[in-house]
Amino acid sequence: MGRSITASRVRSTGDRPRIEDVAALAGTTAITVSRALHRPEKVAAETRRKVLEAVAALGYIPNLAASALASRRSRILALVVPTIANSVFADTVHGFSDAVTAAGLQLLLGQGTYAPETEHRLLTALVGRRPDAIAVIGIVRRTETRELLRRAGVPIAEIWDLTATPIDLVVGFSNRAAGHAMTRFLVGRGRRHIAFVGGDDDRAAARRDGYAAALGESGLAPGGADIRVADISYGAGRRALRALLEAAPAVDAAFFATDVLAVGALLECREMGIAVPGRIAIAGLGDLEIARELSPALTTVRVPSYDIGRRAAELLLARIAGDAVASAVTDLGFEIIARESA
Amino acid sequence: MGRSITASRVRSTGDRPRIEDVAALAGTTAITVSRALHRPEKVAAETRRKVLEAVAALGYIPNLAASALASRRSRILALVVPTIANSVFADTVHGFSDAVTAAGLQLLLGQGTYAPETEHRLLTALVGRRPDAIAVIGIVRRTETRELLRRAGVPIAEIWDLTATPIDLVVGFSNRAAGHAMTRFLVGRGRRHIAFVGGDDDRAAARRDGYAAALGESGLAPGGADIRVADISYGAGRRALRALLEAAPAVDAAFFATDVLAVGALLECREMGIAVPGRIAIAGLGDLEIARELSPALTTVRVPSYDIGRRAAELLLARIAGDAVASAVTDLGFEIIARESA
DNA sequence: TCCCATCGTGACAGCGCTAACATACTCGAC
DNA sequence: GTCGAGTATGTTAGCGCTGTCACGATGGGA
Structure with missing residues (x-):
């Protein structure tokens, strides 16, 4: 035969x-x-x-499938993202892809993991491909999924937020610290009724946490109703701003979990004739290009999206090559960018 | 042993x-x-x-590598994009990924193909993985690369622009027709000195072509210096607008190859106190979310980014399943969205 | 009763490559 | 000339899975 x-x-x-x-x-x-x-x-x-x-x-x-089988090295790195239709994550994919390509490997992309159930299914499928390493945006919560990754027997990176108990490596910045720092910044600017607006994902929750802690340290109470948005869009930011002003007329600052929301709020203020930062200060997180182009330009937290992807890939590649990685935790930090809106 | x-x-x-x-x-x-x-x-x-x-x-x-080897079906679909840090392409990746995941296959992503040389190298690497099908954003120009894909022996889709001579399948819309239609639209609005601003990639070139043809049909001459931008960013749009007004003071409309540039121009106009659409009409292409949020809201061409990805994957999957695909060319069309800026 | 179709399961070989060991050959030191 | 070390190439045996054919059991129709 x-x-x-x-x-x-x-x-x-x-x-x-x-x-x-x-x-x-x-x-x-x-x-x-x-x-x-x-x-x-x-x-x-x-x-x-x-x-x-x-x-x-x-x-x-x-035939790389045959090569992978025989050599037990697939030359594939897997990356899992919540969604790619979000430019900060797209930047991370970009950085990851650049490093992977430079090393002559290939990128297997998994997308759509805001739900733990889909995340588990997706990762199972990816593990089946026997990638040489796996990176996941976010901290993996489900015990079962953590076990799955651990058993994959390859380097794992959880990226975009820090944790003291990673599966293996973490690369990112402290979302909590970023929320904290921006809130302190707003307090420093004399704001006393500071509201937080964001979604319900882990990263937004960490930022909200930092916000709450900073308020507590300053002896302040939350400056507005607890506004949660269901989707991240300029429109959602506009609606959130209106809802906020209605629910808490005394609010004098709004800190948005992401720039997209903050930009929406900024646009809404302009149309409603609300002075920024006179009547209300607006701050975001992400430092999108549009943030600095608007006027008033948006005060925000610059976050190393591209570098997170790139660095994660580089560390994973080093691990694969057998190099010792100095620390399990890589904190890439963030930076407050003070512009006109706050 | x-x-x-x-x-x-x-x-x-x-x-x-x-x-x-x-x-x-x-x-x-x-x-x-x-x-x-x-x-x-x-x-x-x-x-x-x-x-x-x-x-x-x-x-x-x-182990899917072993499975792929034995069954000669990798259950991988490859997608090649010029860059992922561009939200219209990110949408295409999103649509492609959704369809691929729904079918239980996996997405191998190749990124970085603005140069034919890198494109060839990248595709060679991807073909080595023996994907069940391959999609590429753009029309593949190099004969050698076309041959490579043809010899891969799997369904191929060139996406995002149409061509009469595809390697296999095409899914997209006519960039030329879109450029043509928007130019006619501007002429219909009474504009007589219409300029085109864009980059040097194939898609921008096709749009510029359509623009030139429409002008010719209307007996008009280009309304400004031939402005080319090197990168696609809000800042580049701003600079292009300034350069345009300087080089061609009589210009009364500017058609930008992408919304990012048009939005930059809109912001610049606002800051410079130039009335839009009074002094100059501004139009873009892409229908980004920000386009409808600004005021004046941007007149643009809505393009089916997500659907291109999704549909391409679906057609490729049908081909893999052995279903006949009705036509090699799938034109998903476009739509002029008339707002306030033109 | 026999036959053949159908169903469930298994044996075998091979997908295309590489790790590990084996062999042949070269060359300089003694 | 002999030996050992080093270099270039070859042989063998899988990697972990599935396609193909084969086989036994069951059952309904002639």
Whole structure:
């Protein structure tokens, strides 16, 4: 049945050439071809030349699935993101992709993990591909999922928020500290009725936490109703601002969990003729490009989205290469960008 | 040497369980486990139960690289994008990912193909993974690369622009027609000195083409210097607007190849006190969310970014399943969204 | 009663590659 | 000339899964 029984080793037309076809044409054997391609220094220059010639002549492209199976190295890095339709996460994917590509590996992307259930399913599927490492945006909460990742037996990075108890590595910044710092900043600007507006994901919750702690330290009470948004959009930011002013007329500052919401609020203020920062200060988080282009320009927290992705990939690659990674926790920090809106 | 020589088939700790381990625990053989997982209707209910129990007990996750090798189906779809840090492409990735995930396959993402050379290298690497289908944003120009894809022997989709001579499938809209339609729209609004501003990629070039054709039909000359931007950002849009007004003071309309540039121009006009659309009309393409939130709201071309990704994946999946795809060309159209800026 | 279709299961081989060991050959030291 | 070390290449045996065929059991129709 097998090809090896047939007299000729020439492949039928339409089939892709295999490593043996290359070897035959180059007058050598499969293993030498493999070495010529992966460890050229182990092969005589003349042999290498013949092999490369044969590769070119046949248009040979190694089957990486077979390679992965035999070598137990897939040369794939998996990355899991809540959604890609969010430019800060897109930047992280970008950074991750750049580092992965530079190292000659490939990126397997999993998307859609705001629910723990989907996250688990998605990760199971990804683990099946036996990636050399896995990165996940967010801290993995479900015990079962953490166990799944641990058992995958490869380096794991949880990225975008810090935790003292990572599965393996963490790369990000403290969302809590960022929330705290911005709130202190607003207090420092003389604001006394500061509201927080955000969604319900973990990162927003951490920022809200930091906000609450900073208020407590300053002896202040929350400056408005607890406004939660269901989706992250400019429109949601507008609506949230209106709801806030209605529910808490005394509010003098609004800190939004993300710039998209803050920008929406800024636009709404302009249309309603509400002075910013006169009547109310507006602050965001993310430092989107649009934030600095509006007027008043948005005061925000700059966050290393691209670097988180890039650094995570680099650390994972180092781990794969067997290099010791100094610390399990990589804090990339953040920066308050004071502009006109607060 | 091999595992089969050892007396016991129980795996050493740390190793992942294989299909044979599951089979042993379920009291059956590997092939039955494979069938129980992939074609459950082919296996007796009782056997299936035992297999699933064993799978759960061992935490077995099939090795998809081995599966791909044996079955010649990788269950991977590859997608290649110029950059992901551009929200319209991110939407396309999103749509593609949704369809791929829904079908139980996985997404291999390649990023960074504004240069033909990188595109070729990236695609070579992706083809090595033997995806079941490949989608590429843009029309593949290089003959060598087209040949590479053709020889991959799987369905191929070129997406985001139409062409009469696709490698296999095309899904998108006519960038030329969109440029044409918006230009006609501006002419219809009484504009006579219409400028076009965009980058140098293929899509911008097609839009510029349509613009030039529409001007010709209306007996008009280009309304300004030929402004090319090097990067796509709000800042670039601002600078382009200033450059345009300086180079061609008579200009009464500016059509930007993408909304990001148009939004930048709109912001610049506001700051410079230039009346829009009084002094100059501004139009874009893409229909970003911010476009409708600004005032004046941006007149633009709505483009089916998400649907292009989703539809491309669906068509590719249909092809893989052996269904005939009605037409090689899928035109998803576009829509002029007339708002206040033009 | 026999036959053949159908169902459930299994044996075997192979997908295309590489790790590990084995072998041949070269060259300089003694 | 012999030996050992180093270099270049080859042989063998899988990696973990599934396609293909084969086989036994069951059951309904002639």
